[in-house]
Amino acid sequence: MALRSLKLPGVGTKYEFKTEKGDTVAIFFTSTGTIQMYTLQKGCQASSAAEMTPVEARRLGNILTGAIIEADQESVEIAFSALADLRVTIHTFYIPKMNAGKTIEDLQIRAKTGATVIAVCRQDKNIINPPPSFAFEEGDAALVIGESDQIKKFESEILVK
Structure with a gap:
């Protein structure tokens, strides 16, 4: 479950990790200020995506850490x-x-x-x-x-x- 990060010139920064089940979660902090989250379930070909504002991304982070808003x-x-x-x-x-x-x-x-x-x-x-x-x-x-x-x-x- 190692976290990998990659700077993408002109795009932003990508953070990615695999869950214990083998699913992939990727977060892009774009150079335009939006945050994109992609998930890819193990064995699937197509990913799901969500684009968020920084406020929405913080809200999601609070939910994931147990500070429910x-x-x-x-x-x-x-x-x-x-x-x-x-x-x-x-x-x-x-x-x-x-x-x-x-x-x-x-x-x-x-x-x-x-x-x-x-x-x-x-x-x-x-x-x-x-x-x-x-x-x-x-x-x-x-x-x-x-x-x-x-x-x-x-x-x-x-x-x-």
Whole structure:
């Protein structure tokens, strides 16, 4: 089950290995930025192929390593099997006018919901790990992390009043 890699000028890099059953799996990181995956079952002549964006390839990698991700519009749920089946939800919320000018501390986000704001995108600028004194503006995209029920509480307690 040795992994072989080969640089292909003008194409990209190919990684290939054979499974214990004799099937072949090949991954191409193309020079255009896409990732192609090919599988060839032992004894078959035709391979199957899938072309993915880098985001899709990372999602597949997470699935294969046990960090299951379930995406739902602006939300992602990740299950970490190595951490007693810990499930964490990350959701993007757009800040409404009624919360403009209020800080994370004013809104008592963690105390009321248990969720945490881990990033805010404002006019194409990302603010990572904003402090409690961070004041929201209408239309900010807030990235919030927590358990599923904490995310629901954030939506009902903070955004809808």
